[in-house]
Amino acid sequence: MSGELLVDGVSVNDETTSELSRKVGYVFQNPENQLFALTVEKDVAFGPENLGLTRQEIRDRVDWAMEAAGTVALKDLAPYELSGGQQQRVALAGVLAMKPSVIVLDEPTSFLDPRTAEEVMGAVDNLRRENGITVIVVEHRLDLVGRFAERIVVMDHGRIVADGRVEDVLDAEFDRLSGLGIGLPKVSLLWSMLRRDGLVSERLPTHVESAVKMLSERLRN
Amino acid sequence: MLVIGIIVPSLLFTNIYLLAGLLLVQVPLLLIGRVARRWVQSLRAGVFLSALIFVVNFFTGPLANAVALTLRFLLLMTTFSFFFMTTSPDDLGLAIDKVGFIRWLSRHWLGYPNALSFTFTTAVRLVPTMAVDAQTVVDAQRSRGLELDKGNLLKRVRNYIPILIPLLLIAIRRSLELAEALEARGFPGKEGRTSLFELRFKPVDYALLGISLAGIVLSFWVFFHYRVPTI
């Protein structure tokens, strides 16, 4: 890779992965393959145990992280006893316990059904707002996560091709985005088809609620 | 400790009464450990081998001998299964983690004092997961016409290749992903690891330790000073 990548002002090449893990948490795509302890509680404790903290500090962090990710009830279960959604939450708790300022989620909803995916993303969004953590999600299903995003960066073959607010990028680059294999919200697709035929002219809606509003207004007049 | 306390005398002596007695001693322990039902099930698994041992010895020595050796076998088997049923893998892992020798070995061989105990607990944690994967692979290959119960011995062994290769690869891929996940959580820490949980000795533990040690010492002393007959 050429160029520079800075986290908190420090180049990533100057720090080891385990040092970086205190600032940037990473949640992997496959929920089962990132849980390695025998119980949920021990797994969440794993991260903080590596940080050289006192036992009480570890205890506090584990309790806080499990509460924040909604996994307190799962405390003594083994990883294989959990559902996919529960596993992702536990992974999230484990990452939170490191108290990072940034969390990266790599296609976190791939293995989850739509209802669970919404719940998990909602939980992540809450965490972001309540704790001021920056959340970066790698996804190709905009219809699932677009709702929560403030900024979207679109990539194609290793290059960045768009960067901006979801509504702006969606509106300006809709056709290009569908060519890139990104799962676009159906309401946006609908609107772009209507717009092409000249029946509407406003910007593309990014989710159902705004589409309902816009259509209702148009149809009432 | 308790296990060794039972095993040592059972290996040293062939007195039937002693052996039967030791077997019965386990019963109250089983009830305390709440593993009675599973213990009985494991007994069932050992029936075949016990019968074999009994039969072999029946024809090569006195009857008393046969009984004694069978009892000894049962004793060993049940004591081991009792041990594994009452000790959870994570406690085992924590215990291993404390053993100075293992930490030394681990540090010199792998670089970190916790590495060996961690390997142990992770392996145990992955067993149920691999079991599920194994079943899925078997299902998938059977759906392609693979029949595992047909053919001569050679064919049957070869039929396991389509099962073992995917499993091996899944295991490798999983290890790599786990390794990444570990690094992402800060392993290994610069300052080493502090574990959240700790095994502690309770008074009961000391008592049992004492009793077992006493039993072992007594067994050795008796062994070297008297001849204890089988019956």
Place this chain on the structure above:
Amino acid sequence: MGENGAGKTTLAKQLNGLLRPSLGKVTVDGDDTTKKSVAQLSRKVGIVFQNPDHLLFSETVREEVGFALKNFGFEPGVVVKQVERTLEALDLAHYAETSPFLLSGGERKRVALAAVLAWEPDYLILDEPTIGQDYQQKERLRNFILQLNSQGKAVVMVTHDVEFVAECNPKVVLMSKGRIVAQGQADEILSDDGLIEKASLVKPQMAKLFSQLGEFGFPRDVVDVHRAKMLLEQKLSEAKVSVAQSS
């Protein structure tokens, strides 16, 4: 369709004998599944499992695709021809001599599909085929399913991807907690609030949209984008016309 753990895969496994019913009977083309082996039933019912890595073990893609044919006892000449045909059909011919482990995720999924299609089962069951696939791959899959249908083959999909199902509008069997809770056309089922709730699914966006536009006289069972567009087109052009007329 149903949430994770609803019993969809369990039901699918009943169809080729991997699992046998503890109550009642399962018949395939009239044959009781308890009377035949898995290998026998698989001739007619092919299941493509979700994770291709549970399947792949051969040195080349060609061998992989031919594995089932050999198991079923086809003649070597037939095996070769069938393998060629299947590789062509799935655009894998150029990978014939490659090791399947060197291919990308999406390509491995295609090899797994080819491995099952090779013996041309009458019924094809796909277990969560859209997981991890991007939009273009899903489009290709959808077209492929339509193609199979036109060849007289039945395709059963186990999935919780409501948008994908909305685009295909097939017959849907809805499951929850191990029971079938509804059967019917996709557009009826996926636009029904009660059923969606019961099966812990999510309504497709079009259904969500139209359920809130009832006051304008739109039907509620719209799940497909194109039908939605047509309906809206109509109403919107009427609106334009009436605006034009009144001014």
